[in-house]
Amino acid sequence: xxxxxAGLFIIGTELTRGVIADKHCQLLANQLTRLGYHVERMxxxxxxGSIATVLSQAVERCDLLILTGGLGPTSDDLTxxxxxxLANVDLVRDQESFDRLYSRIGERIxxxxxxxxxxxxxxxxxxxPNGTAAGFRGTIQIxxxxxxxxxxxxxxREMDPMFYDEVLPYLAxxxxxDSFDRSEYSTFLIPEAKLEELCRQASFNGLQWGTRFQDLKxxxxxxxxxxEERTTMANRLKExxxxxxxxxxxxxxxxxxxxxxxxxxxxxxxxxxCTAGLAATLLTDQSGSxxxxxxxxxxxxxxxxxxxxxxxxxxLDTDGAVSERCAIEMAEGMRSRSxxxxxxxxxxxxxxxxxxxxxxxxxxxxxxxxxxxASEAVTVRMSSYGRASVRRKAATVxxxxxxxYIDGCSLLDTVSKWQYI
Amino acid sequence: xxxxxAGLFIIGTELTRGVIADKHCQLLANQLTRLGYHVERMxxxxxxGSIATVLSQAVERCDLLILTGGLGPTSDDLTxxxxxxLANVDLVRDQESFDRLYSRIGERIxxxxxxxxxxxxxxxxxxxPNGTAAGFRGTIQIxxxxxxxxxxxxxxREMDPMFYDEVLPYLAxxxxxDSFDRSEYSTFLIPEAKLEELCRQASFNGLQWGTRFQDLKxxxxxxxxxxEERTTMANRLKExxxxxxxxxxxxxxxxxxxxxxxxxxxxxxxxxxCTAGLAATLLTDQSGSxxxxxxxxxxxxxxxxxxxxxxxxxxLDTDGAVSERCAIEMAEGMRSRSxxxxxxxxxxxxxxxxxxxxxxxxxxxxxxxxxxxASEAVTVRMSSYGRASVRRKAATVxxxxxxxYIDGCSLLDTVSKWQYI
Numbered sequence: 006x007x008x009x010x011a012g013l014f015i016i017g018t019e020l021t022r023g024v025i026a027d028k029h030c031q032l033l034a035n036q037l038t039r040l041g042y043h044v045e046r047m048x049x050x051x052x053x054g055s056i057a058t059v060l061s062q063a064v065e066r067c068d069l070l071i072l073t074g075g076l077g078p079t080s081d082d083l084t085x086x087x088x089x090x091l092a093n094v095d096l097v098r099d100q101e102s103f104d105r106l107y108s109r110i111g112e113r114i115x116x117x118x119x120x121x122x123x124x125x126x127x128x129x130x131x132x133x134p135n136g137t138a139a140g141f142r143g144t145i146q147i148x149x150x151x152x153x154x155x156x157x158x159x160x161x162r163e164m165d166p167m168f169y170d171e172v173l174p175y176l177a178x179x180x181x182x183d184s185f186d187r188s189e190y191s192t193f194l195i196p197e198a199k200l201e202e203l204c205r206q207a208s209f210n211g212l213q214w215g216t217r218f219q220d221l222k223x224x225x226x227x228x229x230x231x232x233e234e235r236t237t238m239a240n241r242l243k244e245x246x247x248x249x250x251x252x253x254x255x256x257x258x259x260x261x262x263x264x265x266x267x268x269x270x271x272x273x274x275x276x277x278x279c280t281a282g283l284a285a286t287l288l289t290d291q292s293g294s295x296x297x298x299x300x301x302x303x304x305x306x307x308x309x310x311x312x313x314x315x316x317x318x319x320x321l322d323t324d325g326a327v328s329e330r331c332a333i334e335m336a337e338g339m340r341s342r343s344x345x346x347x348x349x350x351x352x353x354x355x356x357x358x359x360x361x362x363x364x365x366x367x368x369x370x371x372x373x374x375x376x377x378x379a380s381e382a383v384t385v386r387m388s389s390y391g392r393a394s395v396r397r398k399a400a401t402v403x404x405x406x407x408x409x410y411i412d413g414c415s416l417l418d419t420v421s422k423w424q425y426i
Numbered sequence: 427x428x429x430x431x432a433g434l435f436i437i438g439t440e441l442t443r444g445v446i447a448d449k450h451c452q453l454l455a456n457q458l459t460r461l462g463y464h465v466e467r468m469x470x471x472x473x474x475g476s477i478a479t480v481l482s483q484a485v486e487r488c489d490l491l492i493l494t495g496g497l498g499p500t501s502d503d504l505t506x507x508x509x510x511x512l513a514n515v516d517l518v519r520d521q522e523s524f525d526r527l528y529s530r531i532g533e534r535i536x537x538x539x540x541x542x543x544x545x546x547x548x549x550x551x552x553x554x555p556n557g558t559a560a561g562f563r564g565t566i567q568i569x570x571x572x573x574x575x576x577x578x579x580x581x582x583r584e585m586d587p588m589f590y591d592e593v594l595p596y597l598a599x600x601x602x603x604d605s606f607d608r609s610e611y612s613t614f615l616i617p618e619a620k621l622e623e624l625c626r627q628a629s630f631n632g633l634q635w636g637t638r639f640q641d642l643k644x645x646x647x648x649x650x651x652x653x654e655e656r657t658t659m660a661n662r663l664k665e666x667x668x669x670x671x672x673x674x675x676x677x678x679x680x681x682x683x684x685x686x687x688x689x690x691x692x693x694x695x696x697x698x699x700c701t702a703g704l705a706a707t708l709l710t711d712q713s714g715s716x717x718x719x720x721x722x723x724x725x726x727x728x729x730x731x732x733x734x735x736x737x738x739x740x741x742l743d744t745d746g747a748v749s750e751r752c753a754i755e756m757a758e759g760m761r762s763r764s765x766x767x768x769x770x771x772x773x774x775x776x777x778x779x780x781x782x783x784x785x786x787x788x789x790x791x792x793x794x795x796x797x798x799x800a801s802e803a804v805t806v807r808m809s810s811y812g813r814a815s816v817r818r819k820a821a822t823v824x825x826x827x828x829x830x831y832i833d834g835c836s837l838l839d840t841v842s843k844w845q846y847i
Contacts, residue, residue: 306721343730
């Protein structure tokens with residue numbers, strides 16, 4: 006049979022008291038939707054056993070039930086017994102889960118933790134690499150209908166890998182997908198609606214895709230098919246947006262650059278005006294960043310550009326602070342001061358004030374300087390969704406373009422495909 | 427009667443498809459919990475009318491129902507008719523809502539928008555200052571029980587003010603709170619559990635409180651009582667954590683400092699090591715920041731501290747880069763370079779590597795320099811919840827202490843009450 010209609014059940018009193026926000030619904034709903042499931046409802050209930058009522062109300066309309074939470078060792082944690090009751094089976098010890106937990110906590114397993122190794126009879130345990138509670142999955146017969154039921158622990162760092170590694174492939178199979186391998190990519194600066202459109206255009210052979218917002222990027226998952234097919238689709242996407250906006254794996258714009266610097270054993274510095282330190286902050290997000298990052302200057306005032314970076318008064322007078330000439334002088338001034346292998350600069354109009362017809366808000370100039378290399382500058386005009394957005398995009402652009410410059414690629418060609426950022 | 431048990435119903439297919447994350451549940455659950463309501467369940471359903479089933483299943487256990495979404499002008503938007511059906515009344519035009527909308531969109535009201543001015547007969551409309559859909563509230567009789575039902579639009583920028591301005595005072599009253607005035611405060615560096623404990627200790631005369639996480643702070647709302655009572659409780663809180671961790675109104679640590687600079691017409695610069703530009707980024711988050719921010723240096727490498735800030739080799743050799751002496755030299759070097767009225771510095775161990783027994787991860791030194799003022803330095807040892815957390819806290823500490831230094835307050839006294847940050 007095919008399972009089409011899903012219900013999600015999130016258990017946790019800290020959620021219904023508003024102490025923390027639910028992290029699972031969007032992830033689960035997004036992935037299930039991609040697989041062709043219709044999510045009928047998502048229900049959050051406290052740890053008080055009311056999950057029993059809610060579940061029994063849902064079985065009528067759902068043929069897939071996913072529960073998170075309520076698998077802990079305390080008496081509030083009732084998910085196991087509620088599912089066993091619904092399935093009309095006993096709770097039995099899963100020996101593998103027991104052995105695994107025993108090897109970790111020894112004799113302390115007796116007592117509360119022991120129940121964390123129990124699952125409804127006939128169910129299959131799902132190993133939890135990051136916690137003590139095993140998950141489980143199985144089928145329940147109700148009124149002649151077969152319902153799939155999956156229970157996972159609540160903490161995202163336990164739930165997420167269990168879902169991706171075990172549950173998602175299992176569900177893909179149930180939903181009629183032969184294969185459920187997937188590849189992950191990181192996309193930068195592409196608006197969500199645009200990414201969706203690009204995926205539709207590049208899709209073929211029934212490949213599915215999913216996206217997930219992260220801080221300065223959107224993660225893209227291509228699902229199903231062969232690795233070759235997924236790579237082909239990814240290459241089509243990369244071609245349509247030009248290089249550097251879509252990278253393989255789960256990476257940040259900063260790490261693309263700093264990994265390259267680390268590999269080369271080279272150092273960098275940066276001069277920032279409108280971003281005022283944001284790019285430097287990103288370059289030092291990782292531990293060990295002193296290997297590549299020398300330092301930077303936030304040259305906000307024109308005088309700061311002159312005294313700390315040796316930008317000429319003439320450039321400021323004729324071309325202005327937001328100009329390619331100023332960007333180049335900033336990058337060169339920074340590198341001559343720091344003696345790093347590479348330096349870049351950012352100077353632009355973050356808004357909301359300060360724009361003009363010639364240089365509207367969102368206009369940002371970037372300069373690049375390298376040992377024994379001709380300096381380069383480019384200007385990017387970003388659509389402005391507010392000051393914070395322009396600054397975040399500008400820092401990301403600088404990191405991506407710096408990596409291109411180090412690679413010896415044409416920056417103008419690169420940005421020519423970025424009209425929509 | 428008193429209403430004690432609440433159900434939240436969030437309607438939107440974009441939510442059950444995982445395109446966007448729900449923003450309402452935590453806010454509503456948190457506020458309702460503060461008022462003494464028990465949130466029985468929070469349910470998210472698509473725009474397909476399944477809200478009718480879910481609602482009828484919930485009325486048995488809930489005596490307060492809050493719905494968001496499904497009030498738009500399209501045929502998917504069924505909240506109005508579902509509630510009218512449940513209440514067993516007709517939909518009628520709310521003349522005030524109609525007139526308000528007519529004054530905004532004129533004759534275009536005829537057609538789809540007209541239904542946005544309809545509410546269940548006997549219900550009260552809730553004005554929507556930011557959109558076309560009015561909300562409504564009223565009571566429903568089911569099996570002799572009275573159930574309160576409130577419907578609000580889905581977009582947070584429409585829902586939030588309607589909830590805070592109209593619904594919350596109404597619910598507070600239902601829950602037996604006489605008055606529902608509230609005061610807002612901004613708290614910095616206080617962990618949530620600690621803030622909760624402090625509020626419990628400082629509470630009196632039945633004042634309620636609520637908190638809301640924002641980027642680098644937690645907003646605190648004191649609710650009920652008179653302004654004098656709320657101020658007294660706030661003053662008790664301020665006393666227990668010392669000044670500067672709790673500020674009146676909705677403000678950021680950066681704006682506390684920059685408002686003061688703007689008022690004085692004075693300028694600032696900063697030298698950052700472990701935060702590498704984060705404080706500078708915060709100082710320039712607002713438009714117009716060139717009025718107070720001259721620029722800064724991210725002196726990550728020791729050589730950057732020497733060449734850009736004139737930190738002495740001797741200091742680096744004897745006291746090390748993470749020392750009060752180095753912090754003072756950084757701040758003084760920054761100010762002598764920039765000629766700003768004020769300068770501060772941050773140098774510390776963000777981790778996860780680089781800590782020692784003497785200077786564990788989370789040890790951060792801050793230096794302060796001002797025109798005609800003796801320089802000062804303090805060391806703060808933060809509990810480390812990871813590199814990003816140490817860096818964010820360090821930047822916040824620098825901004826708060828800089829404001830204290832400008833005020834002429836003792837920095838040592840200030841930080842002496844900060845053991846738990």
